Amino acid sequence: MRAPTGAPVTREHGLELLREMLRIRCFEDRCYQLYGQMKIRGFLHLYNGEEAVAVGAMRALRPSDAIVSTYREHGHAIARGIAMSKVMAELYGKQTGCSRGRGGSMHLFDASKRFYGGNAIVAGGLPIAVGLALAQKLQRESDISVCFFGDGAVAEGEFHESLNLASLWQLPALFLCENNLYAMGTALERAQSETDIAARARAYRIDAAAVDGMDVFAVEESVRGAAERIRHSGGPALLEMRTYRFRAHSMFDPQLYRDKAEIEAWQKKGPIITLTTRLKALGLMTEDDYQRLEREASAEVESAVQFAESSPWEPVEDLERFVYAERRA
Amino acid sequence: MTYRDAVREGIRDAMRTDPRVFLMGEDVGRYGGSYAVSRGLLEEFGPERIRDAPLSESAFVGAGIGAALGGLRPIVEVMTVNFSLLALDQIMNNAATLSHMSGGQVSVPVVIRLATGAGRQLAAQHSHSLEGWYAHIPGLRIAVPSTIDDARFMLAAALACPDPVLLFEHLYLYNMEGDLTPGLERVDLDHAAIRRGGRDVTLITYGWSLHKCLAAAEDLAKEGVEAEVLDLRTLRPLDDAAIMLSVRRTRRAVIVDEGWRSGSLSAEITTRIVEQAFYDLDAPVARVCTVEAPVPYAKHLEDAALPSPARISSAVRAVVTGSGAH
CATH class of the missing domain: 3.40.50.920 (Rossmann fold)
Incomplete structure (x- = not known):
């Protein structure tokens, strides 16, 4: 596993990362409640425990880089800068949602942020990211394409086809695997003959490393480094972020496949508690700071809920809009 | 000219007039195309725009979708419709849905060319006619050039369209001979x-x-x-x-x-x-x-x-x- 270089941490940097992770955590906890109240329907995959990956990665990327995500992408969308209100409105299925109520939790889009959607077919986003990277290469851009996916995707053919193509054509793609150890309920070692995901990328001659996905600094630093190498060399890279999902796979998952003790052990090394402990130990943050950040995040989430509640529904007459592109007059 | 020549002329014309256009698929470059449609194009346009892809239908069709999202106008050649089943996830779950699912924020102007049909004693796995299947899917446009004129000009209409277009070329027609209608410069994708x-x-x-x-x-x-x-x-x-x-x-x-x-x-x-x-x-x-x-x-x-x-x-x-x- 690639270790962080231990660059000095500043109060401003530390609090900013903590603030972003708390925003996501607070958003997800509220979604959990809203699902119980039937305000949100469909599939809901919460990101609790994995916040460091989205926050560290997005901070290390440029606004002009392209992002392709998965169905567990609330955290990616929020960390990318999509307004929480638009994300919440999308979960409500409202017209003001970031996909006008057509996508829901698994399909958040914001073209202005170059956020090309959560993709709900495991590994289905990888070829698209490869194509975005191809467009960047052919248009001589210095931007890169970043694709989030889980450990489950590594078993899919599209993972292997995409890595091969990106390496063969030396495309500026960063493959960001969020290895939370379970593909729904199937543990990595029960599904894959080689569980070292970085090693599988190296088989395609792709620069790859495993990173402590619970350490937001390590995530940020590794993504910044990989992104710089990609911009410089043009070729792809893969980072395996070792993380853990604290909540169930989805709202329908009784979690028969893992022990409570395992979850508790991971929660003790969760990304928010780890960062909080570190910042306090370094004397960069007080409990008051933490409370303030949490209050601010909570207020922002409540404001997003109010926005979603008061937003209009997309008119049913418009159901068939955007099936085909609306041509310019 | 043959139908094959007409398709090639359509590709060449698009490549010359729009730098965003490129061709990607199995054996489209050095081999010259499985049905010799793209013969000579590698020499004329170079390997960056005439891209030989590995046998990874899902990846290169998906890459065409991604490249279209990224501002290019890809022509993806899937050697035959039979192999497109290996890319069905990309065609159906991505090309057909992204515009609608994003609330109209993105469109997918990719053109996918596929040889289709039977008649050459190739047996079941190489003789499917699945264009009707694809026509079932909202979000896609399905077009079939069946004349020399359409073989020559339908591609340009497809590339001008902001939606994903699948062009089905019947393998039996590639050798068909005929003349272009004099003076014809374009065709549409709307009318029988x-x-x-x-x-x-x-x-x-x-x-x-x-x-x-x-x-x-x-x-x-x-x-x-x-x-x-x-x-x-x-x-x-x-x-x-x-x-x-x-x-x-x-x-x-x-x-x-x-x-x-x-x-x-x-x-x-x-x-x-x-x-x-x-x-x-x-x-x-x-x-x-x-x-x-x-x-x-x-x-x-x-x-x-x-x-x-x-x-x-x-x-x-x-x-x-x-x-x-x-």
Whole structure:
């Protein structure tokens, strides 16, 4: 596993990362409640425990880089800068949602942020990211394409086809695997003959490393480094972020496949508690700071809920809009 | 020129006039294309724009979708429709959905060219006609060039379209010879075309079957039956207006489709005629489709499985005489 270089941490940097992770955590906890109240329907995959990956990665990327995500992408969308209100409105299925109520939790889009959607077919986003990277290469851009996916995707053919193509054509793609150890309920070692995901990328001659996905600094630093190498060399890279999902796979998952003790052990090394402990130990943050950040995040989430509640529904007459592109007059 | 030459000219023209256009697929470069469509293009445009892809249909079709999102105008060649099943996730779950699912924020202007159809004794796995399947999917546009003019100009119309377009080229047509219509510079993706006028029955078709219908119409004319032949050109959206206009005039319809009949494009067209022109009909709608079996290898069996001028003529005779109007 690639270790962080231990660059000095500043109060401003530390609090900013903590603030972003708390925003996501607070958003997800509220979604959990809203699902119980039937305000949100469909599939809901919460990101609790994995916040460091989205926050560290997005901070290390440029606004002009392209992002392709998965169905567990609330955290990616929020960390990318999509307004929480638009994300919440999308979960409500409202017209003001970031996909006008057509996508829901698994399909958040914001073209202005170059956020090309959560993709709900495991590994289905990888070829698209490869194509975005191809467009960047052919248009001589210095931007890169970043694709989030889980450990489950590594078993899919599209993972292997995409890595091969990106390496063969030396495309500026960063493959960001969020290895939370379970593909729904199937543990990595029960599904894959080689569980070292970085090693599988190296088989395609792709620069790859495993990173402590619970350490937001390590995530940020590794993504910044990989992104710089990609911009410089043009070729792809893969980072395996070792993380853990604290909540169930989805709202329908009784979690028969893992022990409570395992979850508790991971929660003790969760990304928010780890960062909080570190910042306090370094004397960069007080409990008051933490409370303030949490209050601010909570207020922002409540404001997003109010926005979603008061937003209009997309008119049913418009159901068939955007099936085909609306041509310019 | 051959149909193959016409397709190649269409690609060359697009590559010359729009730097965003590139061609990607299996053996499109050094090999010159499995059906020799892209021969010479690598030499003219170089490997950056004529890209040989590995045998990874899902990755390179998905890459075409991604490149379209990224501002380019990819032409993706899937060697045959049979192999497109390996890219069905990308075509159906991504190309067809992203515009709608993003609330119109993105569009996917990718063109996917596929060879389709049977008739070369290639057996079941290389003889599918799945364009009707793809026509089932909202978000896609399905077009079928069946003439030299369409082979030459349909690609430009597809590239100008902001939506994903699948162009189906029947493998039997690549060697077909013909002349371009003098002065023609463009075609559309919206309208069916009457390829032969007639008053007694409308043959509704596309692809290789168009030419079988034209042959059948010649034979029928000798018997005094004047068949109108309507080339659908686009299977999604279907040009209902052209279909109904013709059927209301001839009062009889025979649909000729190389796809199977169950749950099919021919079933859809039949239904639309029944819904929209039922009281104008003098006879039940008839269909000539591929026999419901995997397409076999042996020539006599394959011939028997596919629509043929003889089967078409026979269906027309039944419809015309059965009505008692002649």
